[in-house]
Each structure stands twice: as C-alpha cells, then as structure tokens.
Amino acid sequence: MDVPVADAHMAMKLIFLIALFLWSGVHASEVTQAFKARDFHQVEELYKRNPDQSYSPKELVYISFSLRKLGLYRQDIELSIRLIEEKYSTFHTQLLSEVARGETIDGEAYPEALKVLYWNLMKDYGRIIQSYEKQSKLLDTDHKHYLIFSKFLSELEFREGKVDRFNDRILSHLRRLEDTVYRFSRSLSFQYVSWQTEATLAGPAKDTGLVITNSGVCAGGEAGWENAFFHFYVDGCVIAGSGGVSADASSPVTYQQSSVPAYGAKIGPGASMIVSSSGSRIGVRLPIIYTYQTLQDPKSDNYSIEQNDSLAYIASLYSRWQFKTWYFQTEFGKYIQAEQTYWGLGLGKNF
Amino acid sequence: MKRFILVLAFLFSNATWSYTQFIGHGYTSCLNCHYNPSGGGPLNDYGRVVSATLISSGKLYPKVWNEEQVAGSSGFLFRNPTQNWFRTQVNYRGFQLVQNPGSTRSEQKRWINMQADARAIVKFGENDRFVGVANFGYSPVPENLKGEEPEWRSREHYLGYRINPKVGVYAGLMDKVFGVKVIEHIAFSRQAPEVMQNDQTHGVLLHYLGESWEAFGHGFAGNLTQDDDLRMKGGSVMVERTAFDVHRVGASVMSSRNQYQELLSYSTHARLNLKEGSAVLAEVGQVQRKTENGSDDRTMRYGLLQTYLRPTRGLYFLSNIEYFKRNITESDYTVRWGPGVQLFPAQRLELRFDAYNTRSFSPDTSSKDSWMYLLQTHIWL
Numbered sequence: 001m002d003v004p005v006a007d008a009h010m011a012m013k014l015i016f017l018i019a020l021f022l023w024s025g026v027h028a029s030e031v032t033q034a035f036k037a038r039d040f041h042q043v044e045e046l047y048k049r050n051p052d053q054s055y056s057p058k059e060l061v062y063i064s065f066s067l068r069k070l071g072l073y074r075q076d077i078e079l080s081i082r083l084i085e086e087k088y089s090t091f092h093t094q095l096l097s098e099v100a101r102g103e104t105i106d107g108e109a110y111p112e113a114l115k116v117l118y119w120n121l122m123k124d125y126g127r128i129i130q131s132y133e134k135q136s137k138l139l140d141t142d143h144k145h146y147l148i149f150s151k152f153l154s155e156l157e158f159r160e161g162k163v164d165r166f167n168d169r170i171l172s173h174l175r176r177l178e179d180t181v182y183r184f185s186r187s188l189s190f191q192y193v194s195w196q197t198e199a200t201l202a203g204p205a206k207d208t209g210l211v212i213t214n215s216g217v218c219a220g221g222e223a224g225w226e227n228a229f230f231h232f233y234v235d236g237c238v239i240a241g242s243g244g245v246s247a248d249a250s251s252p253v254t255y256q257q258s259s260v261p262a263y264g265a266k267i268g269p270g271a272s273m274i275v276s277s278s279g280s281r282i283g284v285r286l287p288i289i290y291t292y293q294t295l296q297d298p299k300s301d302n303y304s305i306e307q308n309d310s311l312a313y314i315a316s317l318y319s320r321w322q323f324k325t326w327y328f329q330t331e332f333g334k335y336i337q338a339e340q341t342y343w344g345l346g347l348g349k350n351f
Numbered sequence: 352m353k354r355f356i357l358v359l360a361f362l363f364s365n366a367t368w369s370y371t372q373f374i375g376h377g378y379t380s381c382l383n384c385h386y387n388p389s390g391g392g393p394l395n396d397y398g399r400v401v402s403a404t405l406i407s408s409g410k411l412y413p414k415v416w417n418e419e420q421v422a423g424s425s426g427f428l429f430r431n432p433t434q435n436w437f438r439t440q441v442n443y444r445g446f447q448l449v450q451n452p453g454s455t456r457s458e459q460k461r462w463i464n465m466q467a468d469a470r471a472i473v474k475f476g477e478n479d480r481f482v483g484v485a486n487f488g489y490s491p492v493p494e495n496l497k498g499e500e501p502e503w504r505s506r507e508h509y510l511g512y513r514i515n516p517k518v519g520v521y522a523g524l525m526d527k528v529f530g531v532k533v534i535e536h537i538a539f540s541r542q543a544p545e546v547m548q549n550d551q552t553h554g555v556l557l558h559y560l561g562e563s564w565e566a567f568g569h570g571f572a573g574n575l576t577q578d579d580d581l582r583m584k585g586g587s588v589m590v591e592r593t594a595f596d597v598h599r600v601g602a603s604v605m606s607s608r609n610q611y612q613e614l615l616s617y618s619t620h621a622r623l624n625l626k627e628g629s630a631v632l633a634e635v636g637q638v639q640r641k642t643e644n645g646s647d648d649r650t651m652r653y654g655l656l657q658t659y660l661r662p663t664r665g666l667y668f669l670s671n672i673e674y675f676k677r678n679i680t681e682s683d684y685t686v687r688w689g690p691g692v693q694l695f696p697a698q699r700l701e702l703r704f705d706a707y708n709t710r711s712f713s714p715d716t717s718s719k720d721s722w723m724y725l726l727q728t729h730i731w732l
Binding site: 194215244245256258275277282319321330332339343345 | 623625626627628629631656658660661662668670672686688690708710711712713714715716717718719720
C-alpha cells in the first residue's frame with residue numbers, strides 16, 4: 001500500500017508529539033520524585049533544563065519551594081511572577097488599580113493561591129535584602145519591590161502578624177546597613193585646658209625641680225569618618241594660656257613666677273566608640289603636644305633656668321555627649337613616659 | 352600617713368549609696384528604686400529587679416534563663432519572698448586605695464573595709480504605703496575620732512507613710528536632702544555642705560512627687576547620738592523639675608548650725624538622660640560658713656560634673672570632674688579629675704575602678720598633681 005508523503009509526514013509529527021508528551025510526563029514526575037526525595041538540587045536542575053515546561057500547579061509549588069530552599073530567590077521570583085502573569089493576571093491588575101486608587105480592598109475576593117505567591121515574593125525579596133552586606137542601588141531596587149508585595153499583603157490582610165514581624169526584621173537589617181556606612185564628619189571645638197610642665201632651676205650646689213601649672217583655651221577642630229558605631233578622626237587645636245611656676249612645695253628653694261604666657265598646639269589621631277543613639281561616645285586620642293613658654297632667669301648669676309623639651313606625647317581618654325549638632329567633650333590624658341597630665345573640657349559643633 | 356588614709360576612707364565610705372546616674376535609664380525619681388524618696392539606702396523590690404535585669408550584665412546568667420527568671424532571683428539570698436511585709440538586705444563594700452601610683456613619690460597601698468551593713472525593712476499597705484527601715488553597719492572611723500565615734504552605728508532608721516501616691520512623710524535618722532546625691536562622698540559637693548557619709552540627721556522629711564515636679568522639705572535636729580553642741584540643726588529644701596520628659600533640673604537650699612558653726616548652702620543642679628544609660632550630672636553651689644569666733648568665716652564654691660557612658664549592659668565609663676574654691680575671695684582653687692570604670696558583672700556584684708588626679712591652682716605656688724586610685728568591690732545580698 002502506498003502511503004502519501006504528506007500523510008507520512010503527518011504521522012511522523014504525531015509520533016513526535018506523542019513522544020514529547022510522554023517525555024514531558026516522565027519529566028514532570030521526575031520533579032515530584034526528586035522533591036519527595038528532598039533532592040532540591042535535582043528539582044532545580046530539572047526546572048533549569050526546561051523552565052517553559054507546562055508543570056502542574058503542585059509541581060510548580062515543589063519547584064518554588066526547592067528554589068527557596070536552595071537560596072535561589074531570584075529564580076523563584078521569576079517563577080512566581082510568571083505564575084501570576086499566566087494564572088492571575090486579571091486579579092493582579094485589579095489589585096494594582098485598587099491600591100493605586102486607594103480603595104478599600106476585599107481580601108476575600110482574591111484567590112488564596114495569589115496571596116501565597118505575593119507572600120513568597122515578599123519573602124524572596126526580603127531574603128535577598130538580608131543577604132546584602134552594604135548599601136547599593138540594587139538593594140534600593142529590591143527594597144522597592146519588597147515594599148510593593150508587603151503592601152499587597154497588608155491590603156489583603158494576609159498573615160498580618162507574620163508580615164509585620166518580617167517587615168521589622170527587614171527594617172532592622174536596612175538600618176544596620178545604613179548604620180555601617182562611614183560618612184565624613186568635621187567639627188569645630190573650643191576647650192578650657194590645663195597642663196603641667198617641668199623645668200629645672202640649676203644652681204651652684206644642686207638643681208631644683210620647678211613645676212609649671214598652666215591653664216588656657218584650645219581652639220580647633222577635628223575631621224574624620226564615622227558611622228553609627230565608630231568614629232576615626234584627626235583632632236587638632238592651638239593653645240593659648242598662662243601658668244604659674246614655683247619649686248615644688250616640698251623644696252626649700254624659692255622661685256616663683258605668675259601668669260607666664262604659654263602657647264602651643266596639639267594634634268593627633270583619635271578613635272571613639274559610639275555608645276548611644278544620641279551619639280555619645282568614648283574613645284582614645286594619641287596627640288602630640290608642643291608648648292612654648294619662657295621662664296625668667298633668676299636675678300642671681302649663680303642660678304639659671306633649664307626648660308625641658310616642650311614636645312611631648314599624650315595618651316588620653318576622650319568622651320563626648322552629643323546634643324544634636326552641638327556636643328560637650330572631655331579629655332583626660334597622661335604624658336607618655338612622664339608624670340604630667342593634660343585635661344580639657346569644652347564645646348564643639350558639627351558642620 | 353596611716354591617719355591620712357583613714358581620713359580618706361572616712362570620706363569615701365558611704366552609708367547609703369545612691370546611683371543618680373541611672374536617670375540615663377529613664378529613672379528620674381529615686382523613689383522608683385529606693386524606700387527613701389531622696390535615694391540611697393535599701394532598694395525596694397522593684398529596685399532589686401532593675402538592678403538584676405537592667406543594670407547588671409546578663410553574661411553570667413544561665414543561657415536558658417529569661418529576664419523574668421533573672422528578676423525572680425533578685426530577692427534576698429536569691430529567693431523570691433514568700434510574704435510581702437518584711438525584707439532583709441546585707442551589704443559589703445571594700446576597696447584597695449593606692450596613692451601616688453607608679454610615681455617617683457612613695458606609693459601607698461591599703462585595703463579598707465568600708466561598709467558592712469545589715470538592713471531590715473517592714474512595709475505594709477498598697478504600694479508599700481507604710482515603711483520602716485533600719486540600717487545598722489560598720490564604718491571606718493578616722494584616727495582623730497577614734498574612741499569618740501563608734502565603728503558600728505545605725506546608718507539610718509526611719510518610718511515612712513505615703514499619704515497618697517504624691518505625698519509622703521518620713522521621720523527618723525536619714526541623709527540630709529541636698530543637691531545631687533552622688534556616690535562619691537569625697538566629692539567637694541558633698542564635703543562642703545557637710546552631707547557626707549556620717550552626716551545623717553534625725554528629722555522629718557516631707558516629699559512631694561508630681562507629674563513634672565518633685566520637692567523635698569527636710570527639718571532636722573541633728574544626729575541625736577552626738578553631743579548636743581555638735582548637732583547640726585536646721586532644714587533644707589530641694590526642688591526638681593522634669594525637663595524635656597527625661598531630664599531633671601533642680602535647686603537646693605540648706606541652713607544648719609551647731610554651737611561652733613553656721614552653714615548656709617545653696618546649689619543648682621541638672622541630671623541629663625543621654626539615652627541607653629548614658630548620663631551627665633552637674634551641680635554648682637556655694638556654702639557660706641560662719642564660725643563661732645569668726646576665725647574661719649568664708650564662702651566656699653564648688654562645681655561637679657559627672658559623666659557616664661554605657662557601652663554595653665553592666666559596664667559604665669565615667670568621668671568625675673570637680674572644682675573647689677575654699678574661699679571665693681581668694682584666687683586658689685582645686686580641680687580634681689577622675690576617670691573611672693564601673694562594672695556590674697552579675698546582680699549583687701559591683702566592681703569599680705576610680706582614678707583621681709588633683710591639681711591645685713594658685714598664683715603663688717605650683718605643686719605637682721596628686722594621684723590615687725581605688726579598686727572597689729561591692730557585694731549585696
């Protein structure tokens with residue numbers, strides 16, 4: 001019997017379609033089998049090979065679950081959006097317009113499956129947001145999408161408590177990311193300061209130690225970077241003051257001068273830990289201080305003044321209480337390898 | 352030197368220990384945590400819970416404990432009281448005092464037991480409307496007063512009655528109400544007006560606690576265990592107002608006299624809550640002193656700035672900055688600067704380090720700063 005060529009072609013097509021149908025059936029059942037075996041990688045592999053395959057609703061749920069289990073949130077988002085477009089396009093469009101118009105939404109009027117898809121989308125975007133370690137434009141985009149689905153769920157009154165709790169977690173993560181960003185900061189400050197230095201009264205018999213107690217003002221500022229937890233900066237100021245000098249009270253030698261002018265500068269790095277939401281902080285500074293002060297030589301030719309090196313290193317404790325842009329600060333430092341101390345307290349203003 | 356150290360111990364020891372810096376946790380009124388509305392002395396049940404849950408670190412508690420279980424263990428000897436009318440407390444505080452540490456001058460070290468108190472409280476009525484407090488304990492006596500003052504003494508004993516939640520009246524031996532009751536009784540703000548650790552007085556205290564005002568009126572007849580000529584008799588008034596919901600500003604006036612001297616003290620103060628346990632306490636005041644023969648008449652001026660920062664629960668960094676002018680007509684003045692650390696590793700335990708650097712300013716003389724530090728241990732059961 002002769003078979004026309006056209007018929008033969010038709011038969012071949014039919015056989016091919018039947019085979020394809022049968023193969024699809026086998027493939028679809030593979031998804032179910034893999035899911036039941038908790039082999040999420042296999043489920044994902046099967047889906048990746050054939051994303052456009054016509055899966056049953058149950059299989060799609062399996063695939064979505066597997067993708068989320070594997071942390072493939074973006075793939076799950078694609079899948080969920082595809083499902084919404086294919087199956088719930090009308091409802092979705094209706095919800096969009098109702099939300100846009102600010103209308104009261106009857107959640108009962110929307111299919112439960114659509115709400116679950118929104119829930120999955122919100123969670124997917126939430127998980128993606130939680131995976132960010134720093135701020136970025138992509139994060140902003142994901143956050144916008146997250147807010148859309150969170151809004152849908154709130155309007156539909158679906159799993160309200162859970163949505164609120166998840167929103168709190170996302171907000172807290174975003175705040176943490178925001179808090180870790182270092183920003184340039186600078187301020188001007190004005191402090192009342194006091195410091196001691198030593199000199200020597202060299203005499204014919206023996207030398208006598210002199211103590212100079214100074215006080216004055218230190219005007220300057222600082223510049224550096226800070227986030228919500230730490231502050232790293234360089235601080236400097238110029239000093240103008242005066243002091244009194246005499247031999248230590250225990251010494252029998254009499255040498256005394258009052259209001260001896262003193263000038264200087266202090267500069268150095270600092271680091272603080274910010275310990276309250278008001279911006280209060282505690283830290284350390286390691287400044288170099290240079291002071292200049294000239295003591296008069298005694299009238300007697302047998303005595304002369306020897307002034308010690310006026311450059312010194314200080315290790316200081318620093319604390320600051322922030323009142324919006326103004327702050328109050330204290331600094332207490334000890335000269336390195338010397339007994340003297342330096343302290344200051346004053347006001348500053350951030351710019 | 353031994354005598355000097357004992358004098359220091361006398362200055363440091365403290366009968367009642369109040370922690371005014373806890374305004375940084377939102378506690379504006381002392382009555383929240385203490386039976387005495389002006390603070391100090393035995394903690395009430397709520398104060399013990401706050402101490403266990405908010406103030407002390409939670410790191411040493413069993414991980415399975417929640418805050419409620421921690422609170423439940425804050426009673427005497429870790430037990431939850433089975434009745435509501437009687438409470439007991441035991442308090443110990445001691446410290447290592449080191450002078451001139453590491454300096455070329457001689458270093459002095461000594462351990463001093465400074466406080467060992469047993470306290471009993473009876474209370475009745477709704478919200479402890481009636482209270483009776485007795486606090487008996489040890490206090491080191493300075494060398495110059497040995498034999499004249501007892502080492503064991505009643506630190507306070509009084510009865511209290513809240514007429515209503517706003518008004519209370521208290522009678523007995525209590526601290527005088529004046530200024531910010533800081534923990535450091537070495538503070539010039541406590542020394543100058545004579546409101547230190549052994550300056551309790553018998554008297555009657557009226558207390559008003561309003562929405563945004565708190566006021567105290569204290570009339571006193573001196574410590575009746577002292578000889579009559581030494582008793583400082585008089586009265587004080589202190590008023591505080593809540594500012595911006597969380598801060599307090601206030602003023603105090605006190606007049607007192609005995610046979611040898613007359614003091615008129617006045618001050619203004621602020622307690623600022625800078626959130627999450629951080630706080631600033633400030634006080635400026637003057638004390639006019641008139642002596643019997645006029646030999647030591649003078650007006651003293653003082654300033655106190657105490658700052659607290661709390662990096663984490665149970666840990667506080669503090670600065671104690673003080674100014675003192677012995678006589679306002681003279682140029683000499685003293686500044687004392689004391690950085691410190693206060694650690695509450697677990698409820699009932701406080702460890703504290705305080706350094707004190709004292710600098711004298713005078714147009715005529717210049718002397719090296721004096722240094723000392725304290726390592727304190729405070730245990731309460």
